[in-house]
Amino acid sequence: MHNTDTTRSFDVAALSRVEGEGSLRIRVEGNTITDLEFSIFETPRFYEAFLRGRHYQEVTDITARICGICPVAYQTSAANAMERILGIDVGHGIRDLRLLLYLGEWIESHALHVYLLHAPDFLGYPGGIEMAADHPDIVKRGLRLKKLGNAIMAAVGGREIHPVNPRVGGFWSGIRPEVLHAMRPEIEWALDAALATVEWTMGLPFPELTPEYEFVAVHDPDDYAVIDGRIRSSGGLDIDPAEWNETFVEEQVERSNALHARIVGRGSYLAGPMARFAINRELLHPLALDAAARAGLGAQESNPFKSIIIRAVELVHATARCLELVDGYVEPTPSFIERPPRAGEGHGVSEAPRGLLFHRYRLDESGHITDAQIIPPTSQVQLTMEEDLRALLPGILDRPDEEIRHTVEQAIRNFDPCISCATHFLTLEIERT
Amino acid sequence: MTLPTLAVFKFSSCDGCQLALLDLEDELLDLAGAVRITHFLEATTTSEEGPYDVALVEGSISRPDDIERIEQIRADSRTLIAIGACATAGGIQALRNAADVQEYLGFVYPRPELIDVLAASSPASAYVEVDFELRGCPINKRQLLEVVAAHLAGRKPVIPTYSVCVECKQRSVACVLVASGEPCLGPVTRAGCGAICPAYGRGCYGCFGAAETVNITSLRSVWEAAGVDPARMGPALSTFNVASRGFTEAREALDA
Numbered sequence: 001m002h003n004t005d006t007t008r009s010f011d012v013a014a015l016s017r018v019e020g021e022g023s024l025r026i027r028v029e030g031n032t033i034t035d036l037e038f039s040i041f042e043t044p045r046f047y048e049a050f051l052r053g054r055h056y057q058e059v060t061d062i063t064a065r066i067c068g069i070c071p072v073a074y075q076t077s078a079a080n081a082m083e084r085i086l087g088i089d090v091g092h093g094i095r096d097l098r099l100l101l102y103l104g105e106w107i108e109s110h111a112l113h114v115y116l117l118h119a120p121d122f123l124g125y126p127g128g129i130e131m132a133a134d135h136p137d138i139v140k141r142g143l144r145l146k147k148l149g150n151a152i153m154a155a156v157g158g159r160e161i162h163p164v165n166p167r168v169g170g171f172w173s174g175i176r177p178e179v180l181h182a183m184r185p186e187i188e189w190a191l192d193a194a195l196a197t198v199e200w201t202m203g204l205p206f207p208e209l210t211p212e213y214e215f216v217a218v219h220d221p222d223d224y225a226v227i228d229g230r231i232r233s234s235g236g237l238d239i240d241p242a243e244w245n246e247t248f249v250e251e252q253v254e255r256s257n258a259l260h261a262r263i264v265g266r267g268s269y270l271a272g273p274m275a276r277f278a279i280n281r282e283l284l285h286p287l288a289l290d291a292a293a294r295a296g297l298g299a300q301e302s303n304p305f306k307s308i309i310i311r312a313v314e315l316v317h318a319t320a321r322c323l324e325l326v327d328g329y330v331e332p333t334p335s336f337i338e339r340p341p342r343a344g345e346g347h348g349v350s351e352a353p354r355g356l357l358f359h360r361y362r363l364d365e366s367g368h369i370t371d372a373q374i375i376p377p378t379s380q381v382q383l384t385m386e387e388d389l390r391a392l393l394p395g396i397l398d399r400p401d402e403e404i405r406h407t408v409e410q411a412i413r414n415f416d417p418c419i420s421c422a423t424h425f426l427t428l429e430i431e432r433t
Numbered sequence: 434m435t436l437p438t439l440a441v442f443k444f445s446s447c448d449g450c451q452l453a454l455l456d457l458e459d460e461l462l463d464l465a466g467a468v469r470i471t472h473f474l475e476a477t478t479t480s481e482e483g484p485y486d487v488a489l490v491e492g493s494i495s496r497p498d499d500i501e502r503i504e505q506i507r508a509d510s511r512t513l514i515a516i517g518a519c520a521t522a523g524g525i526q527a528l529r530n531a532a533d534v535q536e537y538l539g540f541v542y543p544r545p546e547l548i549d550v551l552a553a554s555s556p557a558s559a560y561v562e563v564d565f566e567l568r569g570c571p572i573n574k575r576q577l578l579e580v581v582a583a584h585l586a587g588r589k590p591v592i593p594t595y596s597v598c599v600e601c602k603q604r605s606v607a608c609v610l611v612a613s614g615e616p617c618l619g620p621v622t623r624a625g626c627g628a629i630c631p632a633y634g635r636g637c638y639g640c641f642g643a644a645e646t647v648n649i650t651s652l653r654s655v656w657e658a659a660g661v662d663p664a665r666m667g668p669a670l671s672t673f674n675v676a677s678r679g680f681t682e683a684r685e686a687l688d689a
Binding site for chain 1: 443444445446447448449450451452453455456458459461462465470473474475476477478479495496499524525526528529532536537538540541542543544547548550554570571626629630632633634635638640668672673
């Protein structure tokens, strides 16, 4: 840190407790923010380029590797897009098993973020492991929840990171009912733990910030959308995934290896738990809806710091739905549906733990990929992250640099950003003149 | 008592292998009590300068400033362990090594001139001496625990180098290649996953890279006998460990 009478500037080496690496540069003259840029330095891995020429059946294995935290999201959006091209309707049984696997990923990812990555900001710890020294029972509860999410993923998917069982058309192997029934007692425990998570998070201290967001989420009239659906927004959008490219644009900005998305003619938007809650709240499991009401959440919540409560509410929803899915489970036979390859274009969406994930592919007659487009949630909300910081900063500029830095980092973690997905390296640099 | 220090570093990757450390839910707090975690960005804001007793490195060396960073980590670390297919073989992003990176850049980015990237995605060992390589895409968290524990105890980690076939036998999984004609890389792929793909009714797709000995022409004959199109072998060997020596030599043997 360098301070002189007239200028103040400092660098923070890297933002922690996010997936991947990015940087933030803030320049302040007097009380005016003259420059604010959130940049992503995560090295491009060129998935869209090397997917060309691959067979459609490889897409679930390959795109899973975009993200170690949410591989099932990639597998599901990819499978949805391919199934549209091939004319496959997987039916209820496979859909239920897909939802169970996906909710396992939500439980794992949300428990990780709520307990180990985000809560330490509110309670003043450098991380969840350090927080465990003073709050061992809380951190152990979070770890046990996380473990249950992983157990579901391992049972249905074969392993928790980069599951092997999902495929275009369903699953390589069906899952015997007794395998799922064996997890029932732990899911029951997890539902209680999720309810306790809501109670705990609602008591955290929340900085004030209420931006006006346009919320964008996948919508399914029959369930709190996770694995598929149309795309809706609080600004009136209601589109099929095939209409994505007429509705959203991606732009490249200097200093960032991720493309930024915006709504054509309107601008930035918010995807993720707060958007899902705003669009689909009434479709939450009754226990989750009750918990949200007890936590004082209205029809829409727009303080991004309270996203931690919404993740906790989604943990209630996810565990309650997992119980229903396990109880109602009938092993789907066959475990997958296959159709001969054909040429065409298909679009697929699903709700990754951190928000809407869009895929588009084009296949040739032999079932090989000729074009691919993948838009991860973090690149969709990058502009909104910057706008949140612009709204937040003026109110806290009189505080010490360390405190500003802490609050700014916390505001970025509100988004549970997955920078690896978005293309890594968050260095924070604030310059004051 | 001074605890040994553990640091975790990331290069180009999906974050999945460092997540494997956090996925040790039952052991994480005990592990955190047995070492001092002095750098692990995904888990903590605490970050101390080296030296480190054990450094875990995830991800491939992929952009120009990565080279300087891996050299510094090597200089700071008593033991450097590369974890996962990216850090041990360059990862799936090494598919670009045989392609035209400028064309790839132009396909993904409207303004490719703004992106600074090396022509090849490489393992840490391409630039610095690596003390141990733990394979897998992703790594097996039990193996990770064994490797860390072994290095802290100053013994050699017990990590098998035989093929996935041995794990199928251990699990009593019927051979998916012979019995159901599924294209399987198990005979040429290193064990470590627990033979999960065959256990779920599909062929091994090679995410732990090449086994100690690879007889690819013999495997091709078995594929043919099982009715699998041998033309699928090249693409199958060109995924998460595409640039590994074992799979590169195997593709060359197929082409010969």
